[in-house]
Amino acid sequence: MEKASLIDALAKKLPRNLAEDLVNEFVALRQDVATNTLGRSSQGKFVETVVQVCQFLDTNQYDDPPPKPDNYFNTLESKAPHLDDGLRICTARVGRAMYTLRNKRNMQHKGSVDPNCYDLRFTLHGAQWILAELLRQVSGLSMQEAGQLINMVNAPVGELVEDTGFRRLVMHDVKSPAEEVLILLHSRYGTVTSFQTIRDSLNRRKDKDVRNALGSLYRRKMIDGSAKDGYVLTAKGFNETVELSKRQPKKKGRA
Numbered sequence: 001m002e003k004a005s006l007i008d009a010l011a012k013k014l015p016r017n018l019a020e021d022l023v024n025e026f027v028a029l030r031q032d033v034a035t036n037t038l039g040r041s042s043q044g045k046f047v048e049t050v051v052q053v054c055q056f057l058d059t060n061q062y063d064d065p066p067p068k069p070d071n072y073f074n075t076l077e078s079k080a081p082h083l084d085d086g087l088r089i090c091t092a093r094v095g096r097a098m099y100t101l102r103n104k105r106n107m108q109h110k111g112s113v114d115p116n117c118y119d120l121r122f123t124l125h126g127a128q129w130i131l132a133e134l135l136r137q138v139s140g141l142s143m144q145e146a147g148q149l150i151n152m153v154n155a156p157v158g159e160l161v162e163d164t165g166f167r168r169l170v171m172h173d174v175k176s177p178a179e180e181v182l183i184l185l186h187s188r189y190g191t192v193t194s195f196q197t198i199r200d201s202l203n204r205r206k207d208k209d210v211r212n213a214l215g216s217l218y219r220r221k222m223i224d225g226s227a228k229d230g231y232v233l234t235a236k237g238f239n240e241t242v243e244l245s246k247r248q249p250k251k252k253g254r255a
Contacts (some may be wrong), residue, residue, distance in 0.1 A: 002121060002152065003023050003027055005211075006023045006135075006149060006153070007020055008132060009139040010023070010135065010138060010140065012024065012139055012141075013020050013057075013138040013139075013140065014053060014134075014138060015062075016055075017055065018049060018052055018053055018248065019106065025042060025043075025045050025049065025155075026127050026131055027163065028122075028165075029046065029127055029164045031162065031163060031165070032120060033088075033120055033121055037065050037097040038172060039062055043123045044102050046123075046127055047069050048065075048066045049066075050095045050130055051067060051073070051133065052067075053082070054076060057083060057087065060134070061221055066237070069095060069099045070096060070100075073092040073095055076092045084137060086137065087133065087137065088097055090133070091130050094126045094130055095126070097122075098123045102140060104122070121243070132153050135150055144154040151191045152191055155187060155189070161183060161184065161186075161187040167201045167203070168184060168188070168201050170201070171199060177202060177205050178213040178222075180202055180205070181217060182202050182233070182237055182240060182244060183244065184198065186233055186238065186241040187242075191251040192225065192232055193230055193231050193232070195230065195231070198231065213214050217237065221236055221237075222236055
């Protein structure tokens with residue numbers, strides 16, 4: 001996850017500290033889902049920052065500390081008629097649902113299936129939707145640029161790749177740099193990935209080996225693009241990665 005790009009895009013119309021808080025909490029939430037770790041990220045902090053963002057977009061100022069999300073979102077539909085419906089209605093309802101899970105499900109559950117993991121995934125999907133909507137409305141980027149950031153935000157979280165906030169790392173041992181590149185690009189499927197991003201993610205390998213791997217995958221039509229323009233996974237490469245992923249041992253989650 002390229003945090004700096006997301007923060008810079010949101011900070012075009014939002015106070016930078018709010019953009020940083022929103023993205024940092026989002027990345028922490030993605031990391032928790034990727035590693036099946038509970039209690040490390042703060043869904044409440046993310047939603048409270050969304051409240052401050054909505055306040056700022058409505059009145060050009062915000063409260064610190066923010067008002068209670070339930071109280072604020074309950075009245076947002078009627079008190080901010082000039083805001084886009086995506087923020088005034090949809091974001092308010094998604095944010096309130098996330099906050100409800102955070103407050104009302106923190107208790108002992110009956111039954112043999114622990115709901116915490118799918119609660120966590122629900123809050124991630126809610127955060128992805130809200131962040132994508134904000135990027136669409138406040139980034140001021142071109143449709144193509146905003147679309148690439150939205151694709152990055154909505155990229156599926158897989159067990160084979162962990163988003164550390166600095167870079168995406170392939171966490172399972174693979175035989176070759178080419179396999180590592182395939183798994184990495186699969187986690188960013190549909191998005192052009194720059195050579196530098198690939199190089200950063202494979203920073204534990206030699207630069208020559210990474211370049212050779214990209215050349216080999218290009219010749220085999222597993223990827224397309226160039227070092228100058230970036231790379232994408234082809235359908236052939238996607239299918240190959242699916243088969244490769246099936247051969248990887250499952251990563252045990254932590255409770």
